[in-house]
Amino acid sequence: MLTVNIIKELPAFSLQIEISVKNEVLVVLGPSGAGKTTLLQCLSGLQKPRRGEIVLNGRVLFSSTARVNLPPRYRRVGYVFQDYALFPHMTVEQNAAYGMKGNRQEGLKLQEVLEMLQIAHLARRYPGQISGGERQRTALARALLADPELLLLDEPLSALDYETRHKVRGELKSLQRHWRIPFILVTHDLEEAAFLGDRVVRLEKGRVAGWGVPEKREVSAG
Numbered sequence: 490m491l492t493v494n495i496i497k498e499l500p501a502f503s504l505q506i507e508i509s510v511k512n513e514v515l516v517v518l519g520p521s522g523a524g525k526t527t528l529l530q531c532l533s534g535l536q537k538p539r540r541g542e543i544v545l546n547g548r549v550l551f552s553s554t555a556r557v558n559l560p561p562r563y564r565r566v567g568y569v570f571q572d573y574a575l576f577p578h579m580t581v582e583q584n585a586a587y588g589m590k591g592n593r594q595e596g597l598k599l600q601e602v603l604e605m606l607q608i609a610h611l612a613r614r615y616p617g618q619i620s621g622g623e624r625q626r627t628a629l630a631r632a633l634l635a636d637p638e639l640l641l642l643d644e645p646l647s648a649l650d651y652e653t654r655h656k657v658r659g660e661l662k663s664l665q666r667h668w669r670i671p672f673i674l675v676t677h678d679l680e681e682a683a684f685l686g687d688r689v690v691r692l693e694k695g696r697v698a699g700w701g702v703p704e705k706r707e708v709s710a711g
């Protein structure tokens with residue numbers, strides 16, 4: 490469970506967000522410049538709110554009153570960027586394992602996650618030698634293998650072609666069901682929001698402008 494209550498001044502307006510997220514996919518929609526990326530960066534520790542609190546499963550990640558501001562590496566928050574930000578000089582396997590502890594048990598988990606994301610056969614290739622969809626899955630593997638308690642995804646599918654996007658979004662959804670942690674996903678795509686979101690929040694000028702439960706077109710099994 491994630492609870493967020495923060496204020497952060499931006500040049501044109503201030504971001505003021507109060508939300509709670511359970512083990513679900515929360516989709517964040519909103520026009521360009523509404524503060525979506527800034528929100529994710531505050532949650533991951535890359536930006537610092539001016540005031541407020543961020544609490545993840547009872548752990549205080551940020552609190553202005555208690556003067557807590559955990560650095561990103563201690564937050565257990567995975568972040569998949571729009572451009573995936575893989576290390577070009579590392580193989581798929583090395584990229585995925587970045588942030589793991591490196592014991593034997595972890596090695597087995599690495600194999601399991603690479604197989605689950607269908608990139609095990611690419612383990613020794615470099616990011617420049619695989620497709621956009623495969624890079625996206627490598628970035629996801631890296632985020633998941635760091636054992637996050639919260640996963641942030643900033644337009645993770647936007648660089649993919651139509652077919653791959655459809656395939657990977659289904660995988661994302663089953664991944665969340667399997668991992669049972671909150672996912673917060675930013676997108677501009679309404680269809681993607683409806684498919685992936687358990688709830689959808691719309692931001693405008695740094696504030697919550699509306700909530701919705703998307704209408705599902707697909708009937709999910711179970």
Ligand SMILES: Nc1ncnc2c1ncn2[C@@H]1O[C@H](COP(=O)(O)OP(=O)(O)OP(=O)(O)O)[C@@H](O)[C@H]1O
Binds near residue numbers: 499520528
């Ligand atoms: N480094 C920065 N310096 C100054 N202002 C910034 C910076 N980054 C973002 N902003 C401003 O903060 C506001 C929120 O930006 P943010 O990137 O969070 O929006 P967004 O909703 O993610 O937009 P998009 O959908 O275009 O990615 C915008 O008004 C933007 O101009």
